[in-house]
Amino acid sequence: MSTAGPVVVVHQEYCAGTGACRGAAPDIFGATDGGWVTVLDEHPAPDRLPAAIAAQEACPLAAIEVLDADGEALA
Ligand code: SF4
Numbered sequence: 001m002s003t004a005g006p007v008v009v010v011h012q013e014y015c016a017g018t019g020a021c022r023g024a025a026p027d028i029f030g031a032t033d034g035g036w037v038t039v040l041d042e043h044p045a046p047d048r049l050p051a052a053i054a055a056q057e058a059c060p061l062a063a064i065e066v067l068d069a070d071g072e073a074l075a
Pocket of ligand 1: 010014015016017018019020021022035036037058059060061062063064
C-alpha cells in the first residue's frame with residue numbers, strides 16, 4: 001500500500017452507521033462491531049477513486065473525505 005497520493009479520511013464521530021459507504025465501495029470501507037465506519041484501504045488505487053468518491057457522496061452525514069496529496073478535496 002502506497003502512502004502517497006489521495007487519502008480517504010473518515011470522521012467516525014459523525015457516522016450514523018447507515019452502511020451506504022460500504023455499499024458503494026466495500027473494498028475501501030468496513031465497519032466496527034457496532035456498525036461504525038472504518039477504512040479498509042486508506043490509499044485506494046486510482047481506479048478505485050471513483051468508488052471512494054461515490055461513497056463520500058452517498059454518506060448522509062458527510063463523514064467521509066477523499067483528499068488529494070495536498071489535502072484538497074477531490075469532490
Ligand atoms: S455512509 Fe456515512 S454514516 Fe453511513 S456508515 Fe458510511 S460513514 Fe457512516
